[in-house]
Amino acid sequence: MTTTPTEAAVLPTNRILRGDCAEVMRSLPEASVDLIFADPPYNLQLRRDLHRPEGSRVDAVNDAWDSFSSFAAYDAFTRDWLAAARRLLKPDGALWVIGSYHNIFRVGTALQDAGFWILNDVIWRKSNPMPNFRGMRLTNAHETMIWAARDEGARPTFNYDALKALNEGLQMRSDWLLPICSGHERLKDAKGAKAHPTQKPMALLHRVLIGATHPGDVVLDPFFGTGTTGAVAKMLGRRWIGIEREESYIAAAEARLAKVRPLDRSTLEVSAGKRAQPRVPFGQLVERGLLRPGELLVNPRGQAAKVRVDGTLVAEGITGSIHQVGAALEKAPSCNGWTYWSFLREGQSVPIDVLRQQIRAELA
Numbered sequence: 521m522t523t524t525p526t527e528a529a530v531l532p533t534n535r536i537l538r539g540d541c542a543e544v545m546r547s548l549p550e551a552s553v554d555l556i557f558a559d560p561p562y563n564l565q566l567r568r569d570l571h572r573p574e575g576s577r578v579d580a581v582n583d584a585w586d587s588f589s590s591f592a593a594y595d596a597f598t599r600d601w602l603a604a605a606r607r608l609l610k611p612d613g614a615l616w617v618i619g620s621y622h623n624i625f626r627v628g629t630a631l632q633d634a635g636f637w638i639l640n641d642v643i644w645r646k647s648n649p650m651p652n653f654r655g656m657r658l659t660n661a662h663e664t665m666i667w668a669a670r671d672e673g674a675r676p677t678f679n680y681d682a683l684k685a686l687n688e689g690l691q692m693r694s695d696w697l698l699p700i701c702s703g704h705e706r707l708k709d710a711k712g713a714k715a716h717p718t719q720k721p722m723a724l725l726h727r728v729l730i731g732a733t734h735p736g737d738v739v740l741d742p743f744f745g746t747g748t749t750g751a752v753a754k755m756l757g758r759r760w761i762g763i764e765r766e767e768s769y770i771a772a773a774e775a776r777l778a779k780v781r782p783l784d785r786s787t788l789e790v791s792a793g794k795r796a797q798p799r800v801p802f803g804q805l806v807e808r809g810l811l812r813p814g815e816l817l818v819n820p821r822g823q824a825a826k827v828r829v830d831g832t833l834v835a836e837g838i839t840g841s842i843h844q845v846g847a848a849l850e851k852a853p854s855c856n857g858w859t860y861w862s863f864l865r866e867g868q869s870v871p872i873d874v875l876r877q878q879i880r881a882e883l884a
């Protein structure tokens with residue numbers, strides 16, 4: 521499952537690539553990845569060990585991979601991996617990057633400078649944060665994720681209705697209340713200690729991947745750690761690529777991923793909503809002979825409008841689209857012509873939307 525960059529001439533999905541992420545990303549084919557989820561080093565700048573009030577040592581992030589000699593060194597590292605990540609993204613691909621107050625502002629500046637276009641920032645509010653043991657500052661109870669498109673004007677995947685469904689029918693907000701990774705989900709080493717100091721909860725990745733990818737998409741995580749992104753991607757039927765430098769984390773991630781079973785395909789379909797339905801112009805009803813030029817449509821007041829050959833209507837000296845003529849007759853700023861106008865068949869008045877549904881059913 522592990523491979524080195526030189527073996528990676530084609531896109532090596534469902535594998536962990538060992539090495540420096542910027543270097544490995546540069547070896548992969550350009551514009552080949554749908555989504556990058558990055559959880560880079562925080563650059564916590566811990567000068568000494570942290571202790572709880574009763575004296576025990578706090579298991580904080582003081583590993584070599586999180587140490588940089590200066591902010592300038594951290595910025596150079598950030599700009600390097602961001603440029604490599606942007607090159608890998610498809611034109612409508614997106615980046616999600618998570619961080620804390622230590623690094624996220626620097627990462628945000630760097631990604632805008634690199635050409636990414638920020639779409640949202642999401643606050644992950646931790647329902648069970650670690651307390652501030654010394655009582656010197658506020659409890660640090662959240663992390664920030666930035667969601668950015670590769671370019672301004674790009675249209676990355678956004679499964680609006682699926683996220684709304686996850687939130688019991690309410691539009692998904694940009695503040696997510698979720699617990700930190702604990703219990704059976706937390707990977708342990710042979711001595712029972714945490715296998716990784718910053719393992720992310722699967723629930724966080726579940727929401728990101730449901731909202732921003734489709735089954736079969738390629739999801740890459742350049743700071744793979746224990747492989748949380750890969751585990752959720754595999755479960756949800758997405759292809760995944762992990763990049764990680766440390767052998768022990770790669771071993772933990774490989775063991776974890778081997779145990780993940782992909783969900784049945786039938787459970788992976790998500791709510792699509794009206795926006796996902798194909799657009800049908802009214803003129804197509806005329807072209808297809810479902811309505812004849814010269815035929816009359818009626819509105820709820822019984823006023824008639826004549827259908828013209830180009831799919832416009834004329835009524836009481838007003839011409840325009842089904843929406844414009846409806847709005848003018850109602851003296852309203854707008855009107856949904858599809859539900860406003862009906863046609864007559866065998867003495868019955870039938871909404872024109874029925875004909876649109878008929879065409880959509882054929883397209884499906």
Ligand SMILES: C[S@@+](CC[C@H](N)C(=O)[O-])C[C@H]1O[C@@H](n2cnc3c(N)ncnc32)[C@H](O)[C@@H]1O
Nearest residue numbers: 540541559585718719720743745746748764765
């Ligand atoms: C914040 S942790 C990611 C944790 C991961 N999201 C998880 O759930 O386990 C960052 C990871 O990036 C790795 N790392 C740091 N610098 C790297 C680099 N230049 N290339 C590849 N991996 C790197 C570290 O070894 C560490 O495992």
